[in-house]
Amino acid sequence: GNSVTQMEGPVTLSEEAFLTINCTYTATGYPSLFWYVQYPGEGLQLLLKATKADDKGSNKGFEATYRKETTSFHLEKGSVQVSDSAVYFCALREAGTALIFGKGTTLSVSS
Amino acid sequence: DTGVSQDPRHKITKRGQNVTFRCDPISEHNRLYWYRQTLGQGPEFLTYFQNEAQLEKSRLLSDRFSAERPKGSFSTLEIQRTEQGDSAMYLCASSLGSTPLANTEAFFGQGTRLTVV
Numbered sequence: 320g321n322s323v324t325q326m327e328g329p330v331t332l333s334e335e336a337f338l339t340i341n342c343t344y345t346a347t348g349y350p351s352l353f354w355y356v357q358y359p360g361e362g363l364q365l366l367l368k369a370t371k372a373d374d375k376g377s378n379k380g381f382e383a384t385y386r387k388e389t390t391s392f393h394l395e396k397g398s399v400q401v402s403d404s405a406v407y408f409c410a411l412r413e414a415g416t417a418l419i420f421g422k423g424t425t426l427s428v429s430s
Numbered sequence: 431d432t433g434v435s436q437d438p439r440h441k442i443t444k445r446g447q448n449v450t451f452r453c454d455p456i457s458e459h460n461r462l463y464w465y466r467q468t469l470g471q472g473p474e475f476l477t478y479f480q481n482e483a484q485l486e487k488s489r490l491l492s493d494r495f496s497a498e499r500p501k502g503s504f505s506t507l508e509i510q511r512t513e514q515g516d517s518a519m520y521l522c523a524s525s526l527g528s529t530p531l532a533n534t535e536a537f538f539g540q541g542t543r544l545t546v547v
Contacts, residue, residue, distance in 0.1 A: 408473070417475040417486065
């Protein structure tokens with residue numbers, strides 16, 4: 320079945336450091352890919368998405384590129400801020416089905 | 431509309447009791463999803479409604495769990511004879527899909543945290 324694997328956390332960075340959170344997926348068809356973020360005490364929010372191969376999703380300085388050849392959707396940000404501290408979830412969805420999430424990666428950014 | 435609303439936010443119950451949670455989706459959204467999230471895990475899909483029809487149920491949804499969406503608006507999730515393993519965050523999400531295959535953004539509520547003692 321479909322699944323998502325993302326790197327284990329926690330990831331601890333200093334402010335302005337470069338961030339990469341790895342995500343790979345297994346799917347039988349052609350899924351859309353998502354990154355969701357959960358800030359402390361808040362609900363899940365969509366951060367960015369990509370619906371087909373080679374698409375790049377971007378938002379708030381975060382980027383991820385849908386790589387079909389490596390079945391990956393790694394999240395990157397060039398310069399993290401303390402306010403980026405949160406739990407990040409990679410997810411996929413095939414048409415007509417529900418989202419399937421990875422286990423989440425906790426990011427902690429210190430000043 | 432301020433988003434997906436879930437009630438209660440927290441629930442502590444004794445093992446063996448029944449509990450019911452409510453989800454109010456974004457008003458024009460025709461799709462509604464229930465997920466369960468345990469500590470250190472990502473949300474796991476439980477069930478999905480398109481309007482009032484329950485279209486899909488996960489194997490995680492044992493016969494002690496039942497979900498309804500009687501008028502295609504709010505939904506309830508009931509757990510009967512709760513067990514300690516039911517302790518988790520129960521998340522509701524909604525989206526707008528004109529067809530069953532439409533792939534649109536899902537908006538999540540803040541969840542109901544259930545603790546079974």
